[in-house]
Every structure is written in structure tokens, then in C-alpha cells.
Amino acid sequence: MELNKEMYAFLTNKARQLTEEWYASLDKSDPDGVYASDDPDVIAELKEQNFRFHGYLCNLLIKEEEAFYKEFDEWIFDVSRSKDHVNTPIHFIIREFMRVRLQYMKFIDEFSQENEHVDAARVSEWRDKFIKAFDNVILKFTEETYEYQAKRLEAQREMINELSSPVILLKGGTALLPLVGDIDTQRAKFILENTLNQCAKLRVNHLLIDISGVVMIDTMVAYQLFQLIEALNLIGVSSTLSGIRPEIAQTAVQLGLDFESIHTVSTLAQALHF
Known part of the structure; x- marks a missing residue:
């Protein structure tokens, strides 16, 4: 020592x-x-x-x-x-x-x-x-x-995620959710939770979801998107989906995804007009 x-x-x-x-x-x-x-x-x-x-x-x-x-x-x-x-x-x-x-x-x-x-x-x-x-x-x-x-x-x-998935209040209880870039499972989950909270907070009654800036949608992401629309319905918010690009539509058909129950339009301009 x-x-x-x-x-x-x-x-x-x-x-x-x-x-x-x-x-x-x-x-x-x-x-x-x-x-x-x-x-x-x-x-x-x-x-x-x-x-x-x-x-x-x-x-x-x-x-x-x-x-x-x-x-x-x-x-x-x-x-x-x-x-x-x-x-x-x-x-x-x-x-x-x-x-x-x-x-x-x-x-x-x-x-x-x-x-x-x-x-x-x-x-x-x-x-x-x-x-x-x-x-x-x-x-x-x-x-x-x-x-x-x-x-x-x-x-x-x-x-x-929060900045890239904003719920933008327009007028008359209508809001816009513009989605851009790649959406993985983790981000899709965040979008679902954040959108529901924001719609409730802003008292939205109709949400325009524009995916024209989304590069690709796989089965899991599409499922999360369907879940979001169904969850919005449960809290009294109707939805319009816009911007489904041809390649995404083709992928959706190949994957057997059903968009018939969802109100869709081609462009965001049409969604805003509606």
C-alpha cells in the first residue's frame, strides 16, 4: 500500500x-x-x-x-x-x-x-x-x-415528424394535412397520433389529406393511413384523400388495397374546391 x-x-x-x-x-x-x-x-x-x-x-x-x-x-x-x-x-x-x-x-x-x-x-x-x-x-x-x-x-x-406532418387549419372547420417524403412505420404511427390530437385540439370537422409528395406507400403504411381515416371518422372528422400518384395507385392495386370506401380526388386543388 x-x-x-x-x-x-x-x-x-x-x-x-x-x-x-x-x-x-x-x-x-x-x-x-x-x-x-x-x-x-x-x-x-x-x-x-x-x-x-x-x-x-x-x-x-x-x-x-x-x-x-x-x-x-x-x-x-x-x-x-x-x-x-x-x-x-x-x-x-x-x-x-x-x-x-x-x-x-x-x-x-x-x-x-x-x-x-x-x-x-x-x-x-x-x-x-x-x-x-x-x-x-x-x-x-x-x-x-x-x-x-x-x-x-x-x-x-x-x-x-411534427414539422413534416402539420395539421393546417383552413376555414369553416376544414384543415389540411400535407404529407411529403418517405413514410416508414414509425413515422406513420406518429402521424396517426399527432393528427388525431391536432384535429381534436383545432376542432376540425373535415380533413384534407394530401399525399402527392409521398414517394412510396407499402402495405403497412397504407394500413396506417386507413387506420387514421377510420379513427378520424370515430371522432367525427370526415376525410378527403388527394394526390394519389399513378405509381402509388398501381402499387395499391397490386397489393389489393381498397380505396373505394375513402373519398378521393386527383389533386389538392380539387380537394380544396370540394
Whole structure:
């Protein structure tokens, strides 16, 4: 334990040097990301994050493993969600973890050379502990980044769905739902839920659904569209479907889809006139 304390003191005293040497050797030619920044505030924050990293990591030598990783999670959580790291490709970040790991291997060797009472077994033990810690931190950092990015992506997808599936109130209780682009099962489900809520909120009694901008409709999407029209009927909203393009009509016939029970017109202009 005493040797661990000596090594801890050696590394913590070198922490600022570790940070400065790391940043000095940093490849600043990355096309984007935090490491390419020349903003003094970003650089200062980056150095501070690196310095804090050393403070957490060195505790590996003096704390129980469970307590060590629990405390380290705080640094991982904060940095993985920082704006500058979120906008940095993950392989650049992993590369820097690997470079810092090499720094630690060199300092372990330096300490052992300066202290003859440190045997090869202890050096090997320290190396293994730090390599394991770096592996765990890289894995945890990657997981946190993935989860955060996944949540951001889902939020953006929901916003895009909402913006691309608006119920536009016209006049006299009539509203328009213009649909464009590809519609997959997930988006079709969102359209159904959002349209029903919006029609109820806006007190719509007749909805014009225009699909002239929809590229393709498969069986599942058509089924969801039928469900939407039936659900609208249940809440007292009648529907007119416009913009069924020839290729979609042909696909519908091939799939055996029945549009006879749905009021359809060729164009949105006709729907508006109706």
C-alpha cells in the first residue's frame, strides 16, 4: 500500500505536466471537433477536463475499485455530454484516451527507474490496473456518448415528424394535412397520433389529406393511413384523400388495397374546391 501511495503522489505531482505535454503533442489538424479548436476558452476547458481526469484516475492507486469507478462516472458523464465533445467524432476521442494511456505507461517506467525498491511485479501490477481502468473508461464513455446521441436523435426525429406532418387549419372547420417524403412505420404511427390530437385540439370537422409528395406507400403504411381515416371518422372528422400518384395507385392495386370506401380526388386543388 505504501508503494501505491508513493506512486499516487508521483503521478498527482505530474498531473499538470501530463496535461501540458498531452496538449502540446495533440494533433490539431483534425477537420472538426474540440481538438481542432483555436478558441482560448475551449482550449482552457479542454485542459481543465484533462487535468481533472488525472485527479480521478490516480485515485485508482489508493481507493477501493468500486468507489473509484463510482467517482469516475461523474467525470465521464460530464465530459461525454459537453457540447464540444458531443461534436467531436468518437474515434478522435478514443485516440486521445489511448495517447494518455501511453503517458501513464511511461511515467510508471520512470518511477520504477528512479526507485530501485520497486520490483518488476509491482510495475506489471500497476500497468495492468491502469490498462484495465482505461479500457473501462473508454467503454463507459462510448456508452454514455451513444445514449446521449440516441436521445438527441430521437428528439430531433420527433421534431422533424411534427414539422413534416402539420395539421393546417383552413376555414369553416376544414384543415389540411400535407404529407411529403418517405413514410416508414414509425413515422406513420406518429402521424396517426399527432393528427388525431391536432384535429381534436383545432376542432376540425373535415380533413384534407394530401399525399402527392409521398414517394412510396407499402402495405403497412397504407394500413396506417386507413387506420387514421377510420379513427378520424370515430371522432367525427370526415376525410378527403388527394394526390394519389399513378405509381402509388398501381402499387395499391397490386397489393389489393381498397380505396373505394375513402373519398378521393386527383389533386389538392380539387380537394380544396370540394
